Amino acid sequence: MKPNAKSYTLLKNCSNNDNKVNGAPDEAHQPYPGTPCPIPVLKVSDERRFELDIDALEAILLRDSIRDKPLVVVSIAGDFRKGKSFMLNFFLRYLQSSCGTTDDWLGSTDTSMKGFAWRGGAKLVTTGILMWSEPFVIKLDDGQEVAIVLMDTQGAFDSEYTFSDSATVFALSTMTSSIQVFNLMHNLQEDNLQMLQFFAEYGRLALESTGDIPFQKLMFLIRDWSFPYDHPYGQSGGDMFLEEKLAIKEKQPIELQRIRQNIRAYFSDIGCYLMPYPGREVAINKDFDGRVADIDSEFVDYLKTFVPLMLDPKNVVVKEIGGRQVTGKDLLEYFKVYYNVLKSGTLPEPSSMLEATAEANNLAAVLTAKDAYLATMEAICGKGEKCMSPTNLLKFNEKLRADAIKQFDEIKKFGGREFSTAYKNKLMADLDQTFDTIASLNAIKFSEYNKRLCF
Structure with missing residues (x-):
């Protein structure tokens, strides 16, 4: 089957991977449309400006299999060269094995790691934001089908990018992810x-606006934890450690107290996991290619616990904004409006992000009603x-139009009634324009139908 324009976008972006790093395609496995691979959705231009690749996002998020499905958006962020992409490839293995339905989801211990590009050393590998081209559709315990989207992000605080650059990537990642x-x-x-x-400040405004906690799951993953005698590796030790870190003390400066209060208030689920050192082979061997056999067994044991903690169907968190589940087509709108606010390279006022959320939220409601x-x-x-x-078509349209407007009104939205009025007017104008086109085509077909009856 000939690939469409979206497929060519994926082909082009997959082919742009750096073949010198681990996980990238090699000459023996050249990508073609349909081959899953990491796709840059937030790119870095030659002028060091971030650019949103809308075609790439559409190719992933508007595919029929997930366009209207609720999403679980899993993102990993943090300082550069700290093993984010390396860890994300274990997420991939778990999902590719049908969410660990087999005990050996890690696969062969002697197989090199493929997926998101990674390598050891001090040089930056990931830039911008990458999204795995093929979301994973799973079924939750209640029978609902959702799609898991994986995102890799540029590491923060390297020598080539400013603090504002790092904050921009981190902000876009956090605003769009559910985990x-x-x-x-x-x-x-x-x-x-x-x-x-x-x-935290955005969260305060959002909570006041909707009454819903704005952010969902935040997991602090501490790598190479060196104090297991104080707090043991894993989730239990991590949660005890996090309790100590987020404890509010009487003599703390007010600013530090407020940060701790806000983190607890505006994320619905906060956790911490302590990972051991993966071993000398991983850390210092420049030829290490991700084989599980070369990783310390203790690290592998905790890896087998951590990954299901994030991705097992009973643990995943569906992305919600304003109390409404976010679908593939919705997430596309959120990416667009958040990028428009963040693209200046400086963090905007939280109120601007709230307005952007309201805009995308209302646009998504328009799309849902119009699609129906x-x-x-x-x-x-x-x-x-x-x-x-x-x-008859005119009468039928009157009913469908009224149903679409009612559906829009019933969808929970950011911004309040006054803010939504402009989007409701847009929906009505779109429906009228769409009907004019449909009515014209229908009139031609109906005329042809009557002509055939006359012969």
């Missing part, structure tokens, strides 16, 4: 908590020779 893994080395420092301050209208219209007078008398 944010904050990957840190050795410890959780105060400056790591400071990175979350922007979201179009689906029914398509069924009665769409493809082929389907048609009806213009009088």
Whole structure:
């Protein structure tokens, strides 16, 4: 089958991977449309400006299999060269094995690691934001089908990018994900908590606006934890450690107290996991290619616990904004509006991000209502020779139009009634314009139908 324009976008982006790093395609496995691979959705231009690749996002998020499905968006963020992409490839293995339905989801211990590009050393590998081209559709315990989307992010605080650049990537990642893994080395420092301050102020405004906690799951992943005698490796030790770190003390400066209060208030689920050192082979062998056999067994044991903790169907978190589940087509709108606010390279006021959320939220409601209208219209007078008398079509449109407007009104939205009025007017104008096109085509088909009856 000939690939469409979206497929060519994926082909082009997959082919742009750097073949010199681990996980990237090699000459023996050249990508072609349909081959899963990491796709840059937030790129870095030659002028060091971030650019959103809308075509790439559409190719992933608007595919039929997930366009209207709720999403679980898993992102990993943190300082550069701390093993984020390396860890994300274990997420891939788990999902590719049908969410660990077999005990050996890690696969062969003697197989090199493929997926998101990674390598040892001090040089930056990932830039911008990458999204795995093929979301994973799973079924939750309640029978609902959702799609898991994996995102890899540029490491923060390297020598080539500014603090604002790092904050922009971190902000876009956190705003669009339902599970944010904050990957840190050795410890959780105060400056790591400071990175979350922007979201705390946004969270306050969002909570006041909707009554819903704005952010969902935040997992601090501490790599190469060196103090297992104080707090043991794994989730239990991590949660005890996090309780100590987020404890509010009487003599703490007010600013530090407020950060801790806000993190707890505006994320619905906060956790911490302590990972051991993966071993000398991983850390210092420049030829290490990700084979599990070369990783310390203790690290592998805790890896087998951590990955299901994030991705097992009973543990995943569906992305919600304003109390409403986010679908593939919705997430596309959120990416667009958040990028427009963040693209200046400086962090905006939290109120601007709130307005952007309200805009995307209302646009998503317009799309949902319009899609329902179009689906029914398509069924009665769409493809082929389907048609009806213009009088009946007009009556049918009146009902469908009213249903679409009612559906828009019933969707929970950011911004309040006054803010939504402009989007409701847009929906009505779109419906009227769409009907004019449908009515014209229907009139032609109906005329042809009557001509055939005369012969």
